[in-house]
Amino acid sequence: MRNIQYFWRHPLAEQVRAEGRAEGWAEAILRVLQLRQIDVPTPTRDRILASTDPDELATWLDRSHEIADARELFTAPRCPDER
Numbered sequence: 001m002r003n004i005q006y007f008w009r010h011p012l013a014e015q016v017r018a019e020g021r022a023e024g025w026a027e028a029i030l031r032v033l034q035l036r037q038i039d040v041p042t043p044t045r046d047r048i049l050a051s052t053d054p055d056e057l058a059t060w061l062d063r064s065h066e067i068a069d070a071r072e073l074f075t076a077p078r079c080p081d082e083r
Helices: 003-009 011-035 044-050 054-064 070-074
Strands: none
Touching: 011 044, 011 054, 044 070, 054 070
């Protein structure tokens, strides 16, 4: 039992968990865009799925609820005064 507990504290195990979390965030972003019927071009989809940065993915998930074009995920939102 002790070996199993040690494994989950191993850096490799942490890396696997982090990759799984990133994959989950990416899938959530794509799901939101799908439900909103927003087309996601292949390069955009690939960029979302390739990201492993949790802060970046969280930002994209937040933006996915407000954008009209999937490529807008990667640009900073405009200030309300810029309309």
